[in-house]
Amino acid sequence: VSVSHMEIQNTSSNKEYSSPNIEDFTINCSNNRFVSGHIIYLNQCAYIWVSSPSLNDMGNLVSAISTKFDNMPLSTTLISDNDDSLSQGIAIRLARKFNIQTFVSCNLSSDYED
Numbered sequence: 001v002s003v004s005h006m007e008i009q010n011t012s013s014n015k016e017y018s019s020p021n022i023e024d025f026t027i028n029c030s031n032n033r034f035v036s037g038h039i040i041y042l043n044q045c046a047y048i049w050v051s052s053p054s055l056n057d058m059g060n061l062v063s064a065i066s067t068k069f070d071n072m073p074l075s076t077t078l079i080s081d082n083d084d085s086l087s088q089g090i091a092i093r094l095a096r097k098f099n100i101q102t103f104v105s106c107n108l109s110s111d112y113e114d
Contacts, residue, residue, distance in 0.1 A: 020040050020041060020042050021040070021041040022038060022039070022040050022041075023038065023039045023040075023041075024036070024037070024038050025037055025038075025039070033052070034052070034053060035050055035051070035052060035108065036050075036051060036052075036053060037049050037050040037051060044100055044101065045100050045101040045102065045103065046094070046098075046100055046101075046102050046103070047102075047103040047104075047105075048090065048091075048094070048102065048103070048104045048105070048106075049104075049105045049106075050090075050104075050105070050106045050107070050108070051105075051106075051107045051108065052107070052108045052109045054109050055107045055108065055109050057107060058079070058105045058107060059081035059082065059105065059106075059107035060077065060079055060080050060081040060082070060084040060087055060105060060106070060107070061077070061078040061079040061087070061103060061104070061105045062075055062076070062077050062078065062084050062087040062088045062091045062103070062104050062105075063075065063076055063078055063091060063101065063102065063103050063104075064076075064088070064091035064092045064094070064095040064101070064102050064104075065095055065100075065101040065102070066095050066096055066099050071096075072092070072096075073091075073092050073095040073096050075088050075091055075092050075095075078103075079105075081107070084106075086106045086108070087104045087105060087106040088104075090102075090104045090106060091103070091104040
């Protein structure tokens with residue numbers, strides 16, 4: 001799943017949220033393979049969880065944030081299950097694009113590798 005298929009509102013303004021804004025989504029990738037997830041918008045950050053239906057849990061968690069010191073956002077793995085490169089890539093791209101801290105958990109089964 002590429003980041004371009006996901007839409008996130010830009011929360012980089014100083015707008016204060018009194019409560020989290022939660023959005024659920026389901027994407028038909030191809031050949032009736034579905035990906036579901038949640039996006040939780042908080043004040044100046046977003047939590048994105050993406051999973052295939054067969055693995056409906058949180059396998060890993062990566063955080064990324066842009067800094068004034070480098071064009072590449074800083075990222076770190078907070079919870080690791082296995083390979084977190086997909087979560088890390090999505091977190092970095094979203095942090096750079098929207099200038100917010102991102103928390104991404106991406107847990108897709110092996111039949112989603114292409």
